[in-house]
Amino acid sequence: MNDFNYAERVKKINPAISQDLIAKVRALRADGVEVIDFSDQGASPDVARQAAIQKINMSSGSSYSDTRGLSELRYEIARKMLIEQKIEVNPETEVLVTVGAKEAILSALLTLADHGDEVLVEDPGYLGFEPIIRLAGAKPIRVPLIKESGFRFPVEGLRHYITARTKVLLLCNPHNPGGYCLTKNELTEIGKIAKENGLTILVDEAYEHFVFDGRKHISLASLPGMESITITIQTMSKIFNMGGWRIGWAIGPTHLIKKMHLLHTHAITAPTTFSQSGAAAALSAGIAEGNQPIANIVERYEAQRDAMIEGLASIPGLSCHVPHGTFFVFPNISRFKAPPNGISDFLLKIGHVATVPGSAFGPNGSEHIRMVFKCDKATIQKGIARMADAFGKLEYQ
Ligand SMILES: Cc1ncc(COP(=O)(O)O)c(C=O)c1O
Incomplete structure (x- = not known):
């Protein structure tokens, strides 16, 4: 409905690029393709689930x-x-x-x-x-x-x-x-x-x-x-x-x-x-992801970050600073000659690896891609190997 008189505030807002990516990943998975997105399927802590169940079973819970x-x-x-x-x-x-x-x-x-x-x-x-x-x-x-x-x-x-x-x-x-x-x-x-x-x-x-x-x-x-x-x-x-x-x-x-x-x-x-x-x-x-205390989770993520950084460093043409925190890395891909739809699209199609184009985070991020390191080290290594193969097909200076 192009001629509908929407309020100005919604006209100024575009869908997030990450939503487009999520849809593409879903479509590939629906076709039976194994996509690595370096995320995890971790559940919420049991202690939270039990308390929520207990609450909903009480009249005050609803x-x-x-x-x-x-x-x-x-x-x-x-x-x-x-x-x-x-x-x-x-x-x-x-x-x-x-x-x-x-x-x-x-x-x-x-x-x-x-x-x-x-x-x-x-x-x-x-x-x-x-x-x-x-x-x-x-x-x-x-x-x-x-x-x-x-x-x-x-x-x-x-x-x-x-x-x-x-x-x-x-x-x-x-x-x-x-x-x-x-x-x-x-x-x-x-x-x-x-x-x-x-x-x-x-x-x-x-x-x-x-x-x-x-x-x-x-x-x-x-x-x-x-x-x-x-x-x-x-x-x-x-x-x-x-x-x-x-x-x-x-x-x-x-x-x-x-x-x-x-x-x-x-x-x-x-x-x-x-x-x-x-x-x-x-x-x-004080119990969080995977029913672990927070300190243990942070230690595991630090090791996953290190594995991710090490893997990215092994890909010729790619460079990545070491993040102090979060569960993201933001490697620089500017040395590669990007295919028409951009590097993230290429990595998803060729390597079946999900990343987010850095431009989604603002123009100053456009020479980067964002990846997470929430998964175990073995999956990180498998995803990195796929990325190395895919990047190997691109020219870089
Ligand atoms: C910086 C930042 N703030 C907020 C959110 C969303 O948080 P919530 O799920 O609590 O709305 C995210 C999620 O990705 C985030 O990265």
Whole structure:
């Protein structure tokens, strides 16, 4: 229906490139082709599943929860922040449980940015960010990350992107897709610039646990004076492998959480009650993907990252920086002469290996492809061998 008079906000949004890729992978699999996407089929932790079943069997399990989120979950979130980040969070007023991190980002942007306001966003960056900014009516302003330094945020150049209309800086730390973890000094400097310019910082910490080589994740809100300008966003989707449960949360100053809560209540009421019970149980037990404690999972992912990096380094023409965190690698494919539909399409067709074109994350990612390393080492090696064969068919300089 080309002549239908859709609202402007949906006209500005395009389907994610990753959806197209998922459809292609599904079609190949339906034809019996074994596609390697380096992902895993990991289940959510048993402790979460048992708690959710128990809750749904109680009458309170099928009622709406408190619109801020179940109190036991909000208290678990506050406890977690105290243990992990030494931040004292008031679970009554400073936490809002949301339908995944995505709802937290949307509610925050709807609260902070008016039509035409500018939101600074990393390029490359998580592909969900720009559409959410546009949905909120704001304008995404891309801040190119420094490729040569493993996609580091250009702290020293940040002022250059700030105008009278800039309201929010949206950061992803650890960074999807580049894997960079911001240091304390960088966070302090970013916070200082944001404060000077009256900006609020939204920090998406979806990958907070996935940090390697002895690093420690630092929440911006844990640094002196930063709590008042920071909204921290976290989720059960990643280390807990509970993406389909749709539970995330925002932590921030009382006045902002109050406003976010207001519009969240009108839009969605509250996230699914029994999902919240499952999330509270998993947080309380500290048991995540594969029924493992978080530290064990991180150790396994670090080894998988190393296997992936080693494999990629063995492919002539390809180069890849070592990500500090997340479960992504972002190899540079610019030396290859790309076939007409691009390298990712070629790798899928020829090698039956699924990757995402870096351009999906912003123009500054276009010389890269994004891959995950969630699977075991044997699958990584098998996928790398297929990639090496496929790349071997392309010319490179
Ligand atoms: C940076 C980032 N934020 C948010 C999300 C989505 O999180 P949720 O499932 O909690 O909405 C993702 C998922 O890929 C992500 O990479």
